Amino acid sequence: MIRLNACSINLYSGMIPLMMDLRDAKVVIAGGGAVGARKARFFASEARVVVLSRSFHPDFAETAVETVKCDLSGMDDDEIVSHLRESFLVITALEDVELNRRIAALARRCGAHVNDAHGVLGDVTLPSVVRGETYSIGISTFGRSPGMARHLRLCIEEHCGDIDGMVRLQETLRENLKQIVPDQLVRSQILNEVLDDPAMWDALARGTAQAKEEALRKYL
Numbered sequence: 001m002i003r004l005n006a007c008s009i010n011l012y013s014g015m016i017p018l019m020m021d022l023r024d025a026k027v028v029i030a031g032g033g034a035v036g037a038r039k040a041r042f043f044a045s046e047a048r049v050v051v052l053s054r055s056f057h058p059d060f061a062e063t064a065v066e067t068v069k070c071d072l073s074g075m076d077d078d079e080i081v082s083h084l085r086e087s088f089l090v091i092t093a094l095e096d097v098e099l100n101r102r103i104a105a106l107a108r109r110c111g112a113h114v115n116d117a118h119g120v121l122g123d124v125t126l127p128s129v130v131r132g133e134t135y136s137i138g139i140s141t142f143g144r145s146p147g148m149a150r151h152l153r154l155c156i157e158e159h160c161g162d163i164d165g166m167v168r169l170q171e172t173l174r175e176n177l178k179q180i181v182p183d184q185l186v187r188s189q190i191l192n193e194v195l196d197d198p199a200m201w202d203a204l205a206r207g208t209a210q211a212k213e214e215a216l217r218k219y220l
């Protein structure tokens, strides 16, 4: 595993997007406020989430995570480490920057990645996510403008049409084309023409099978 040596990094230089399978990974969140609750929701359906906090935002009532009521500032390092051990990721979401820093340093000692709600510590940042049944789009400004990441999510959701429908059409069409068009370049050209064709996007409303028939008629 590649680890960052620095305790704090400036604006996430060098970060690249990855899609990860976090099933069964342990994610610990320090701070159960509105921000901790949003981050808990982000991970709850995949990872095993544990939230350490003095109090918990009402949203936790509807989020399937483990909550541990505790005062982190009153704990010694060993006690905090006992909660962080075997974590894949530790998220610091407390107001207290010094306490966040202390928890982040202990997390690194445990071999965990760190995400910081203030965006100054850590080697992981959370993107804004546009999610469908067949795709996931992560958007990040690396802490420069979270509002812009949200704005771009809303733009994609509003203006990109039936992405799930088009992914399904492309999936079935490309399988079909592999059987009947031997030349890969020709297959790729047809698939791109379908993506660029507004009539094909309209055809999605008639169902995947019908849209595929129309695409084959038009482009073969």
Ligand SMILES: C[C@@]1(CC(=O)O)c2cc3[nH]c(cc4nc(cc5[nH]c(cc(n2)[C@H]1CCC(=O)O)[C@@](C)(CC(=O)O)[C@@H]5CCC(=O)O)C(CC(=O)O)=C4CCC(=O)O)c(CCC(=O)O)c3CC(=O)O
Binding pocket: 038, 039, 042, 115, 116, 117, 118, 119, 124, 125, 126, 127, 128, 129, 139, 140, 141, 142, 143, 144, 145, 146, 147, 148, 149, 150, 153
């Ligand atoms: C560094 C980072 C933490 C990290 O690594 O996780 C971080 C940090 C901070 N955000 C702050 C504010 C806001 N955050 C949002 C929204 C989101 N913030 C998210 C991620 C991140 N936020 C990471 C960088 C991501 C990036 O840059 O792309 C999203 C994408 C994902 C998520 O967290 O769920 C989610 C959108 C979900 C969606 O809707 O799609 C809005 C918009 C709104 O709520 O309307 C505002 C108000 C507008 C604004 O400030 O832009 C402040 C307080 C600033 C202050 O005090 O003024 C800090 C701390 C600081 O800057 O000190």
Ligand SMILES: NC(=O)C1=CN([C@@H]2O[C@H](COP(=O)(O)OP(=O)(O)OC[C@H]3O[C@@H](n4cnc5c(N)ncnc54)[C@H](O)[C@@H]3O)[C@@H](O)[C@H]2O)C=CC1
Binding pocket: 030, 031, 032, 033, 034, 035, 036, 052, 053, 054, 055, 056, 057, 070, 071, 072, 073, 074, 093, 094, 095, 096, 099, 116, 117, 118, 146
């Ligand atoms: N990443 C992001 O998108 C955003 C990050 N932020 C930053 O994130 C931080 C957290 O924001 P909120 O959740 O709104 O704050 P908040 O004050 O509502 O929540 C903090 C939580 O931490 C708990 N807590 C505080 N000290 C504790 C301690 N010593 N031991 C155990 N628990 C303790 C509190 O009980 C509370 O549940 C803020 O500092 C804010 O600047 C703010 C807005 C957006």
